[in-house]
Structures are given as structure tokens and as C-alpha cells.
Amino acid sequence: MGEVNLTDVRKEYEDVIAVEGMNLTIEDGEFVTLVGPSGCGKSTTLETISGLTTPTSGTIEIAGRDVTNKPPKDRNIAMVFQNIALFPHMTVYENISFGLRLRDFDQEEIDRRVENAVEIVQLEGMLDRSPDELSGGQQQRVGIARAIVREPDVFLMDEPLANLDAKLRVAMRTEIQRLQKELGITSVYVTHDQEEAMTMSDRIAIINDGELQQCSPPLECYNRPVNTFVAQFIGSPSMNLFNGQVDGDDLDVSDFSVEFDTTNTPLQQGDPVTVGIRPEDIYLAADADDIAHPSRPVTVSVDVLEPVGDQTYAYLLSETDGDTTELLMSVDPDKDLSEGDSIEVVFSRDDVHVFDGTTGDAITHSLVDAAAVAEETAVEGEA
Amino acid sequence: MSEQEYTGLTGRIVQYTIQNSADVYRLGFWVGLVSFIMITLFPFYWLLVLAVTPDNQLYQMGIVPENFNIGVFATVVQEYPLHHYIFNSILIATVTVIVCITLGSLAGYAFGRVDFPGKGPLLVLLLIISYFPGIAFLIPLFELLTGSLSILGTPTPDLYNTPWGMVFPFTMLSLPITIFILTTFYSQIPDGLEDAARVEGTTRLGALFRVIMPLSAPGVVTAAIIVFIGVYREFFFSFIMTDGSPENWAVLVYGILNFQQQHTQMYNMMAAASLIGIIPIAVLVIIAQEHIVRGLTAGGLKE
Known part of the structure; x- marks a missing residue:
């Protein structure tokens, strides 16, 4: 041994x-x-x-x-x-x-x-x-x-x-x-x-x-x-990644934003970030009550549905001002969805990852109680 | 099908061949096969006729022997030391094969499985050397092997009339082809097998002899037989490196030549000795033929 x-x-x-x-x-x-x-x-x-x-x-x-x-x-x-x-x-x-x-x-x-x-x-x-x-x-x-x-x-x-x-x-x-x-x-x-x-x-x-x-x-x-x-490599299907920046109490991604308290993170106003959301952490707005910290609803249209049995992968498009962002969501196959539908989705803010926009290094793994998370990450980084 | 009539002999032959093309192909096959066999085997038949014809009738000899003198086969073995010549040939060929396969395996491993700078040019050089006729090396080799040279004040050993005097040049002449055959085969053994052997506890050399060589058996056998036959029938160095007496390691070809004496040429004895001399090679090829066929074909295929 x-x-x-x-x-x-x-x-x-x-x-x-x-x-x-x-x-x-x-x-x-x-x-x-x-x-x-x-x-x-x-x-x-x-x-x-x-x-x-x-x-x-x-x-x-x-x-x-x-x-x-x-x-x-x-x-x-x-x-x-x-x-x-x-x-x-x-x-x-x-x-x-x-x-x-x-x-x-x-x-x-x-x-x-x-x-x-x-x-x-x-x-x-x-x-x-x-x-x-x-x-x-x-x-x-x-x-x-x-x-x-x-x-x-x-x-x-x-x-x-x-x-x-x-x-x-x-x-x-x-x-x-x-x-x-x-x-x-x-x-x-x-x-x-x-x-x-x-x-x-x-x-x-x-x-x-x-x-x-x-x-x-x-x-x-x-x-x-x-x-x-690592975020993209681990987990199947892969995590959604969006480029954006800090804007007041929000993280602005091309055409939607997520509320985020930056007080206890090293982030400054206007800092570039990459936001990561796993497909399994996106919910239909109707189910927002099931999660502890839902985000504001985002309106998207359903582009393609891929049923795999125990769940269905939904490729969503969010469109504002001519900008299109693609999101992948995994949804219960019982939900009544069809291609072309316009729906509202929310993110579980406990599970949204924020990475540095230039280096790609993780800053926090939750938009809620960011202070504790940031501290923890720092300790791990040294170890 | 049209009911056109063919008349005349040619017409009927043409009609027959068109309607029975399979028969015609079969006829062509047999004609080809029989011609090929006759061309190949006729010299052997001629040798046999020559051998059994009594020596006083040799000059009126025809296609069919008129008299049978089977005793000639006994004579060449009993009154002449033919068996001794054959033994010398087999021994020298065997030693050459062992030396060639050992050295060729080491070189084949390096060329086939290791990347090193200058590999390509070195292989080409080897190929060029292998094209040289043996006679090109005659004078330096003879001087070297008969103790006429001195290297750093030490005279080279005198190998005249010893088996080493022949094994040395034979190895030199056979090694390039051996290296080429073994390089091809060794390069085809998957790296994983060698890695597995090394992890299990062999050195690189151990992996070569325990895994790579056994798995390349067809190639090794092919190389061994090509070398063996090459040595067995080699005349030039065999003639130069001994005085022709069986005690001094003269080989079969020299023994056959010895039937040709100053005033008499015993062609029937030479023919009989040649036929007997073929036997060891024939036996060897029959035993190993399966390996040879696999060896010669597998060499050209990549799996």
C-alpha cells in the first residue's frame, strides 16, 4: 500500500x-x-x-x-x-x-x-x-x-x-x-x-x-x-456560461440580469464577470415557490426540446434588442412544453456561480450570502 | 440469345468457347499450371536422370534414363564424406542464423520501436550496404579473417579453416535483410503489450525476448529460413575460407565441387550429392511453410 x-x-x-x-x-x-x-x-x-x-x-x-x-x-x-x-x-x-x-x-x-x-x-x-x-x-x-x-x-x-x-x-x-x-x-x-x-x-x-x-x-x-x-467539464449537460458585468446590485448579462449583492466580494461596479448556471438550476417561473431564493423571471422562447426519459433538455432563447442568448435547461418531462412556446424561467440564486470575467477563476458559488462563500473559496484556494 | 449459325471448324470452336467459357478458363488454368511446374521441376528431373545414368553412358544420355544405377546414392555417402559436408553446412548455417536473429532482433527493436535521430538515414545506409556484392569485401575481409591485419598492434585471429571464418562474412551479408524483416514485424506489435510487460517486471530487453519476439514468430521464422537457405547455398566465401577438406569445415557446395577432379568429372556423383543435399532444406521448408507464408504476407499488412 x-x-x-x-x-x-x-x-x-x-x-x-x-x-x-x-x-x-x-x-x-x-x-x-x-x-x-x-x-x-x-x-x-x-x-x-x-x-x-x-x-x-x-x-x-x-x-x-x-x-x-x-x-x-x-x-x-x-x-x-x-x-x-x-x-x-x-x-x-x-x-x-x-x-x-x-x-x-x-x-x-x-x-x-x-x-x-x-x-x-x-x-x-x-x-x-x-x-x-x-x-x-x-x-x-x-x-x-x-x-x-x-x-x-x-x-x-x-x-x-x-x-x-x-x-x-x-x-x-x-x-x-x-x-x-x-x-x-x-x-x-x-x-x-x-x-x-x-x-x-x-x-x-x-x-x-x-x-x-x-x-x-x-x-x-x-x-x-x-x-x-472545471465548471463546464464536470456535469452533464454542461453549465450555461454568460459574459456580463456588475451593475449596481445586479449582474448584467447580455439581455437579462440577476440580482446580486456585491458588498462582500472583491467585485467593483462594472467588473467583467462570467455567470454560470447549471441546466438543473433553472426552473419554470410557475415553480419559483419551490426554491429558496429565486431570481427575477426571465422571458424566453423554447427553441428545441430533447427528451432523454427522466428529464427533458430544453434549449431556450432569450431575446432583447436583437441580442440572442442561448440557455440550456433541464425540465421535468411532465411539464407541458412545446417548441416555440414563450415561457418565463427563474434561476436558483443559491446555485449561480460567478467567475472572474478575464481569468475565469471562481469568485462565488452562490448569489446569496456571498460573504461566507467568498471567504470559504479564499481558504480553499490557498490549500 | 440469338440463334446465329457458326460454320466451319473455327466457327464451331468459337461457338463452343463462348458457350462453355468455364471449361476454357479451366483449360487455361491447367495449361499454365503444368507449364509452370515443368519449368520449376525439370532441373530436378534432369539431376535425377543424370545421377542414375551409369558414368560410362553419360555422353549418350537422353530425356529418359536408359540404365538405372541407384547405387550412386550409396556411393556418394559411403565412399565420400558427403554427410560430413552436410553436417558442416547445417552447423555453420545454424550458428549464422542464431547470431543474425540475436543481433537482428536488437537492431530491429531499435529501428522498429524506438525513435532516435538519424533513424531514416541509418536504415537507408543499411539498405545500400546490403546491395553490395559480397565479392566487394573480399580482400579486406580475407585479410581480416586470416590474421593478416593488426589492429592497435594486435594481429587479428586467423580464422582460415574454422567455422568462424565463414560465419563472420555470412552474418555480415545476411544481417541487413534480417534487420529489415524484423524491423517490420517488431514495429507492428502494439505498444501496450510492451508497456504491460515492462510494468509486470521485465526490462525493455526482457519485453523484446518474452513478448515481442514470440508474437513475431512468423517473421522470425521467415528471417531465420531466408538466412539459413542463403548460407546453405553460399559458395563464394565457403570456397575461399577453407581448403576443401571436411575436417576443416568445408561445406556441402565445396564437397560437391570436389567430385570434379583434375582429370575426371563425375557428373553423376555431383548430381546425386546435389539431390541428397537438397533434403535438409526441403524438410526445413516443409516444417516451417505455414510460418513462412504467414510471415511473407503479414509483413505487408497493417492491421
């Missing part, structure tokens, strides 16, 4: 900086997911932990040992790969025991451990098969068995579910989570799927352009995104 420590890790390829100033501590037994758009450096970060890539600068510690320049075999890590990477010329048994046999374990110990691992991933009776006789899900289980059989300090997973079909992916997701809790092995999981990250992790590390944006528990990333990137 071990803690993973990345200090100032930087990886430069010929003309691209893949990872920059990466500082990340993963506690013993913790499940941390690295998430971000493709090419953001999440896989490179994982590769530097695994030793398949040596960082240009910075240090990596696993279980208290500096392993920055150690080859993968001396790091006591195990890895599950996106393309599964079972050795096609070996049977399931040979695949799982590969690492043990390389380390000269005695035969009895190898058999005991393989048996145990196979039981955990529920692959009994398949030891003599070759990988191409197994289904995708079974192959990935062999991959997982191969990783857990060595009882590594750290378990690295590089999009292990990306090549499975949607239904199997959800099932394996739960299984990996259960397994990780059971074994208590420190795990680093890479995915581009924010839903996978939200559901599985103790903490999510959101990476963009090679830089760590935020590393917090899933709900905190959702409720208190540190900047507009």
Missing part, C-alpha cells in the same frame, strides 16, 4: 509541453481519477507515475521512495490498459502469473495467488483458455487479475473501460469500485468521461492543457468548480 506524490512534474516532448507544474498527492488507499479532454496530459501524467515515461523535471514518490528515475519494474505498481494488453501467446494462467514468474515466486505461492485473484474477478475455470477465446469483459477481468495478483502499492488504470460496450462499462465500473474498496489499494484512474470520474472516485483531478485545475471530491468539483473550465 502506498501514497503517491508528484512534485512539480513537467514533461516536455520535442515541441509540446504535455504536463506542466503537476503537484498531486494521492493518499494511501485513495481512488483518484485524472480527467480532462483528450490531449490534456492525463495519460502522460499516469505514464510518469508508471515509469513508462521519465518526466523532464520534477520528482515522483511512491510509498515514500523517490522513483523518478526507476524503471517500471522497480516501482511495485500494476497497470490496466485501455487496449487490455493481454499477451496473446499466453493462456489466462500464464498472463496472470507473468509478473510473479518473473519475480521467481515459488510455484505454490504463484498458484495460491492466481487462484485468489481469479476468484476475486470471477473467472474460475478459465485459466487454460487463451485471451482470444474470452469476451471483452472477461479479457478486462484478466487484465485486472494480472494487476492485483502482485499486490502492488499502486494500481494504475488507463481508460480501462473505454473499449467496452456501454452496458458492460457501467457494470465493470461498479465492479472496479467494489474491488478497490475491498483491496484498499491506492488507485489512479484515467478517463475522459466525466461521468465515470464522478461516480467512481474519492477525488477527481481535472487537468487541462497539461495543468492541474482542481483536485477535489466529485461533488465539490460539481458544486464549487474553481474556474470556468
